[in-house]
Amino acid sequence: MTTPxxxxxxxxxxxxxxxxWAARRRRPRVIGHRAGARAVNLxxxxxxxxxxxxxxxxxxxxxxxxxxxxxxxxxxxxFVNALEREIDELQRRGVCVRFVGERTRFGAAxxxxxxxxxxxxxxxxxLTLVVxxxxxxxxxxxxxxxxxAEDVAVGRLRPEDIDExxxxxxxxxxxxxPPDLFIRTGGELRISNFLLWQLAYTELWFTERLWPDLDxxxxxxxxxxxxxxxxxxxxxxxxxPVGGAPATGAIPVAAAATDIIGR
Ligand code: FPP
Numbered sequence: 001m002t003t004p005x006x007x008x009x010x011x012x013x014x015x016x017x018x019x020x021w022a023a024r025r026r027r028p029r030v031i032g033h034r035a036g037a038r039a040v041n042l043x044x045x046x047x048x049x050x051x052x053x054x055x056x057x058x059x060x061x062x063x064x065x066x067x068x069x070x071x072x073x074x075x076x077x078x079f080v081n082a083l084e085r086e087i088d089e090l091q092r093r094g095v096c097v098r099f100v101g102e103r104t105r106f107g108a109a110x111x112x113x114x115x116x117x118x119x120x121x122x123x124x125x126x127l128t129l130v131v132x133x134x135x136x137x138x139x140x141x142x143x144x145x146x147x148x149a150e151d152v153a154v155g156r157l158r159p160e161d162i163d164e165x166x167x168x169x170x171x172x173x174x175x176x177x178p179p180d181l182f183i184r185t186g187g188e189l190r191i192s193n194f195l196l197w198q199l200a201y202t203e204l205w206f207t208e209r210l211w212p213d214l215d216x217x218x219x220x221x222x223x224x225x226x227x228x229x230x231x232x233x234x235x236x237x238x239x240x241p242v243g244g245a246p247a248t249g250a251i252p253v254a255a256a257a258t259d260i261i262g263r
Pocket of ligand 1: 015016018020021033040059060061064078131211
């Protein structure tokens with residue numbers, strides 16, 4: 001009897017390499033971003049086909065606002081067009097869209113379209129697509145800390161009750177399983193202020209392939225690497241149940257460790 005492959009419940013992706021993809025073709029960077037938008041669709045289809053439940057894409061970091069104004073403008077137009085064009089298609093495929101990050105920085109028109117896309121797809125349940133836009137991991141931690149401070153200030157929370165769970169509950173994506181697998185395309189070996197808190201026990205996988213060149217074979221390679229990893233959550237291999245720890249990090253780390261060692 002063969003065991004079914006371990007599929008990550010939550011895949012988090014840094015889509016890097018659009019600019020270099022365009023430069024290699026002597027085209028403006030925006031052409032690379034357009035090609036990158038096509039790769040987004042391929043990635044969504046792959047997740048739907050494999051039963052991945054959550055896909056989080058780093059579309060625009062807090063730091064990306066510092067890029068040349070024409071590139072930022074082109075990216076904004078791309079986001080708006082993609083939202084308008086793809087919304088029916090996302091509906092048809094059962095994709096629930098969510099955005100994390102500082103939405104107000106995009107201005108009323110884009111923020112309104114983000115709200116509308118979330119409302120229109122809210123009841124879809126095949127795949128949750130989280131688009132991190134104007135997102136930064138440090139900013140996410142800082143705003144969770146601010147929320148804790150506000151709760152303490154009004155007497156809703158005692159300082160001694162502040163623990164990992166209390167902070168984690170105030171972070172982005174706290175209602176979703178944490179990412180099981182992180183993929184970064186484009187050859188850089190770093191996290192670049194993506195989901196700093198949420199990636200604590202995520203398996204990391206990097207590829208030289210540029211984002212617009214993404215294909216099913218590359219994504220499958222990442223899933224195969226994930227399936228071969230032993231997730232220990234700080235324990236020893238001997239403490240893990242037969243067959244290894246669960247494929248998902250859905251359970252908080254402390255609880256996962258307790259479950260695995262049985263006390
Ligand atoms: C990083 O490549 C990519 C971005 C900053 C933008 C990502 C945007 C898309 C893929 C467009 C569509 C997205 C959605 C969700 C509709 P880079 O420009 O830093 O590439 P480089 O490292 O080669 O310069």
